[in-house]
Amino acid sequence: MIGIFPLAAIDEVRPGDDLPALLTAALAAAGLVPAEGDVLVVTSKIVSKAEGRFVDLASVTPGEQARELAAVTRKDPRLVELVLAESQNVVRAVPHVLITRHRSGHVMANAGIDRSNLGGGDGEQALLLPLDADASAAALHVALAQRHAVPPAIVISDSFGRPWRYGVVNVAIGVAGLPALIDRRGELDRDGRLLEVTQVAMGDMIATAAGLATGEGAEGVPAALVRGVALPEEHRPAADLVRPLAEDLFR
Template identity: 40%
Template sequence: MSLVIQPIKAIPLIQPGDNLCQILFEALAREKIDLQDNDILVITQKIISKAEGRLVDITKVEPSDKAREIAAECQKDPRLVEVILSESKEVVRVAKGTLVVEHNLGFVCANAGVDHSNIDNTQSDEEIWYLKLPLNPDESARKIRSYFKERAGVNIGVIVIDSHGRAWREGIVGIMIGTAGVPALVDMRGQLDLFGEPLLITQIGAADELAAASSLVMGQANEHIPVVHVRGFPYPLSDETSLGDVLREKGKDLFR
């Protein structure tokens, strides 16, 4: 079976408190997509964060002394830095224009995923809104998966994705930050290669690979495609998977 990634274009702008599950269900109906078992919905974190009310107006944030000190070093708004610190376990790197942290969820990224793009700041000249990542993207994905199981009777997978840079290459790529049903890792160790030799270390970041492919379809600017429907994913769904499966222990992180 071919892997098919189909954009869902019938989704309105999401507001805090919106019933995202129902909105997704109705959008799929408008697109005439009949979900089947093993289909996957890939959802950008922005619409989940918006629905969950993860917006913050930094004009109402009082920066701490630590935030002011770091802001002077990286030349960012101290109020923004305070929000980033509140979302972080540890500051990993600080340089001009750069603040890399370990997010509360456990992964390392720039600015703790706090983002200003595709946020409506046109309503007031006095407010400056940013969006934080969902508190628990795995749980957000599980709720959506359960909703479709109960309402449509289908066993689907759901992943929540975000765009991250990488320590060793230029350019951002889509990565999984929350999963329900979609295996974060597929362990190929022990399977044979083309010449009959057993694979020793190969573990496939399957959810991340799907996130990157889906991000190509979604776009990064004004495309307004926050969700894609996937059919033909080459690995079976799994109930025993989470973001934690792909998080490398700090002692094994050679780029820290």
């Protein structure tokens, strides 16, 4: 039986906060003791907040490319400048939509830069994704191992849109302690047929499951514990989920 347990007892996270301590306290408040096979899904937003990934838009001077893209997308030129700084390249720019390939390789809207639920302020702040989400996940995993006899695996999640479908789902942008991608090619199905292309995006599946508890708006639930998933003893980072450019058929 798979269970999803929201961790709501986390106040507004500020730069420099001890995130492992906050998560440990939230687990205790929910009456949860990490067990074998547990996965702690943490939204990228609170990781970025703790890491101080805030930028004051008043400090940003847009360049020529940012101004041109802002005219096309009808977005704040300062935000577009930040998006360009966080991206390898622009994938698509149309009114109200700016899709880029983030420097991590993930393709997403606005390079994952967020301006919602930032904890007050004058509305002139933006929040960047963690500098290295896999490294952030690994650090959380190590820190929680010092606090729990059986530390949970870690997934850092973010909300992505999907080509050809409306709506967003949560995906894994940082993973530690579990395989983000499970390669089942070479196995046999129930009829003895060889699996030739099957790879399972385990990190994304767990992130999406946790999204049922964390929500996308004013829910105020920045983390969830997923329990009961059968995980192989393998470790693969979220970077392994990124399809190489040579295999991108839609460029």
